[in-house]
Amino acid sequence: MAKSGRHFLQIPGPTNVPDRVLRALSRPTIDHRGPEFAVLAKEVLHGLKEIFLTSSPVIIYPGSGTGAWEASLVNTLSPGDKVLMFETGHFATLWKDVATKMGLQVDWVTSDWRHGADPAVVYAKLADDRHQAIKAVCVVHNETSTGVVSRIAEVRKQIDAARHPALLLVDTISSLGSIEYRHDAWGVDVTVGCSQKGLMLPPGISFNAVSEKALAASKSATLPRAYWDWEPMLRDNKAGFFPYTPSTNILYGLREALIMLREEGLENVFARHERFGRATRAAAKAWGLDIVAVNPAEYSGVLTAVMMPEGRDADAFRQLVLERFDMSLGTGLGRLKGKIFRIGHLGDFNDLMLAGTLGGIEMGLKLADVPHKAGGVLAALESLASESLQSVS
Numbered sequence: 001m002a003k004s005g006r007h008f009l010q011i012p013g014p015t016n017v018p019d020r021v022l023r024a025l026s027r028p029t030i031d032h033r034g035p036e037f038a039v040l041a042k043e044v045l046h047g048l049k050e051i052f053l054t055s056s057p058v059i060i061y062p063g064s065g066t067g068a069w070e071a072s073l074v075n076t077l078s079p080g081d082k083v084l085m086f087e088t089g090h091f092a093t094l095w096k097d098v099a100t101k102m103g104l105q106v107d108w109v110t111s112d113w114r115h116g117a118d119p120a121v122v123y124a125k126l127a128d129d130r131h132q133a134i135k136a137v138c139v140v141h142n143e144t145s146t147g148v149v150s151r152i153a154e155v156r157k158q159i160d161a162a163r164h165p166a167l168l169l170v171d172t173i174s175s176l177g178s179i180e181y182r183h184d185a186w187g188v189d190v191t192v193g194c195s196q197k198g199l200m201l202p203p204g205i206s207f208n209a210v211s212e213k214a215l216a217a218s219k220s221a222t223l224p225r226a227y228w229d230w231e232p233m234l235r236d237n238k239a240g241f242f243p244y245t246p247s248t249n250i251l252y253g254l255r256e257a258l259i260m261l262r263e264e265g266l267e268n269v270f271a272r273h274e275r276f277g278r279a280t281r282a283a284a285k286a287w288g289l290d291i292v293a294v295n296p297a298e299y300s301g302v303l304t305a306v307m308m309p310e311g312r313d314a315d316a317f318r319q320l321v322l323e324r325f326d327m328s329l330g331t332g333l334g335r336l337k338g339k340i341f342r343i344g345h346l347g348d349f350n351d352l353m354l355a356g357t358l359g360g361i362e363m364g365l366k367l368a369d370v371p372h373k374a375g376g377v378l379a380a381l382e383s384l385a386s387e388s389l390q391s392v393s
């Protein structure tokens, strides 16, 4: 069927790519070993530090987030090392699988997929680890499969309280450039990030922000590494180059996205996403539908995972919304398949896009005959209108 108007891409990443970024991406590809490229590379490598809130180097891989997960592990750890990981949801489980395949020994803290990593458990595990066998604590900041945020600053405090030397590795793939995150202030050793969510870029590049402590660990770590090796990257990046072919055009897009984030101001970006989260939760509450996150301190401003009433297939509902309103909502992943749908409200996104998104969902609930109460959109509009946009300049 021919469609008019724009598709609503309301999955929690990849997100809508702004026109400014699309135009930047369409520039002619240049010589990645020439002087023009070096200027571009230095600019984005430097600019990324503002997003991670770090003065440490940030590495850019031509690869998806899964590669940057692997990079964080193989550069810092050795075969058989013990790592502490938390089952916050589907993505934490996939990171654990990568660690296991790399030959690491994972202490896996299971959960109901409705809570973030528990800082008290971090303390208990590390305080108990008298021989300091645990070499790294790995946490997913925003668990994209559930819309639950782990409290990284508190995790850091508990590592310090236990006086334990473990590295802290954090996945910010769906929180970077959307949810408050501070690599330096929170003492994170490796932050794993990605292009296709808060940075408003297409998929294709991913990041490791690397602390001095992580860099020191990489000197003695012995897991095999080639493509993901930090050392040649950091060496060549100094002059604005890469040890292999970088994603030239995505770097044009990254330069533009960094300008956009700087224009808005990172603190304003964080506040904007929090507003979207509050308004979306107001809609879900008015519909009478539960969300996956249960602890208000762990609510996500990036996505809201909505539970379908018992016996209703969330994917059939998503299918109807796609066919009828040309809107993609996020599917349930892993054990939540068919049970939830996820509303992405991140990236290049504003109040009226959220109103349209929630309007499509409310009409879809009615058309699919899903038991719910009307008034979700109205509740969201009231939430948005009642909160003035306070801009920090």
Ligand SMILES: Cc1ncc(COP(=O)(O)O)c(C=O)c1O
Pocket (backbone or CB within 6 Å): 013, 064, 065, 066, 067, 091, 140, 142, 143, 144, 145, 171, 172, 173, 174, 194, 203
């Ligand atoms: C939190 C999180 N971590 C890791 C990944 C994996 O990233 P990729 O699919 O780019 O490999 C995703 C993907 O959505 C994610 O949301």
